[in-house]
Amino acid sequence: MKKLVKGLVEFRKNVRPHYLETFAKLALGQSPDTLFIACSDSRVVPNLFASTDPGDLFVVRNVGNIVPPCHRTGLSAGDKSEAAAIEFAVHELKVSNLIVCGHSECGAMRALLDKTIVEQMPNLGEWLMDGEIIMERLQHDHDCPPQLAKHNRLSQLNVLQQIENLKTYPLVKQKLQEGSLKLHGWWFELSQAEVYAYEEEEGKFILIDEVEAEKILQRIENSK
Template sequence: MKKLIQGLLDFQRHGLPAYRATFARLAHGQSPDCLFIACSDSRVVPNLFVSTHPGDLFVMRNVGNMVPPSDSAGLSLSDRSEAAALEFSLLNLPVEDVVVCGHSGCGAMKAVLAGYNDQKTPNLSSWLDIGRPALAAMANTKVGEGLPPADRLSQLNVLQQLEHLRSYPLVRERLEAGTLRLHGWWFDIGHARVHVYRADLERFIPIDELEGERMLAELGAKSANDSNSSAA
């Protein structure tokens, strides 16, 4: 707590002047175009490694960066906080992209791998069930080959949560209309490097300069196509 208070005072003295105009503008509303789903792990700081500012990201964090699947009517089959954040961001914000970002050394994935089920923590044990389907996929895919088992499971869990997102009718409708994109990312803590899942390669690859430029070009091409479609 001491560190938090000292940090707050430091921000008020040195950081706030640079952001005063930003917060004054944000007081009237927010317009982030990306929902970023990340783990609660203290080492994973989305706004830091993607260099964003207040108002740029709508962030949802929980243990294991997970999203419970929905039934056919769009009602979450487990905890509804994540579904509420999904609905709010898609219906009330200009969100066009959803990123699910896992990470190396994830305690939730280590627990799933170990078959964690402790009666002293019934809520945690139940929550981890959302990630268990990814465990079954390990025997049938090459995703994450060569990584420690928990890190490999973490990458597979990202893909599993993307599938859970697709179970929501609201998400499927937007995907079919071409107004929403889903992205699977994975943060390597030790190297401070983000990897992206490439479906064409069936693996996660580092977002280096070359890959970053490719991704930007792809987004640019889509924007141009959307503009041409609207004009027509």
């Protein structure tokens, strides 16, 4: 808490002056082009590793970057907070990209593998029930790199499952069919601070270096 308070003073004195014009414009409205769904983990900082500015990302964060699927009624099968954010981002903000970003050493994935972790946390246990389907995928998965620890393989599969869950939302499905929305799966490796993107044709996560970044940008450009 001390660091936070001191950081506010530092921001006010040395950073705020450079962003006053930006925030003055943002006070009139926001127009991010991306909804970024990430884990609540304090080590995952999207604005840092993606070098984004205020107003660039509409962010949803929860334990395990989980997106509860939608019922046929159009209502979320789980917590309505994620569903509300998805609808607002797609319908109101008209974002053109949805990114699900998982990460290595995820506590939620460890908890899925070891149920004793949530014995004293019933709400967390209930929340992670949406992740049980990923456990099934892990049993039959042959694509994740074998050198990855089990919880990290589960984390990558979790990203792919949440992308499938996003497709169950009527608004998302509609925009995908129209070609005005793209889904992306990213994975942040903590120890090296590297970000990987899932390439469907190759069936694996690829490091986003200059070459991969150019491929992603070209794909976005061609879809316009």
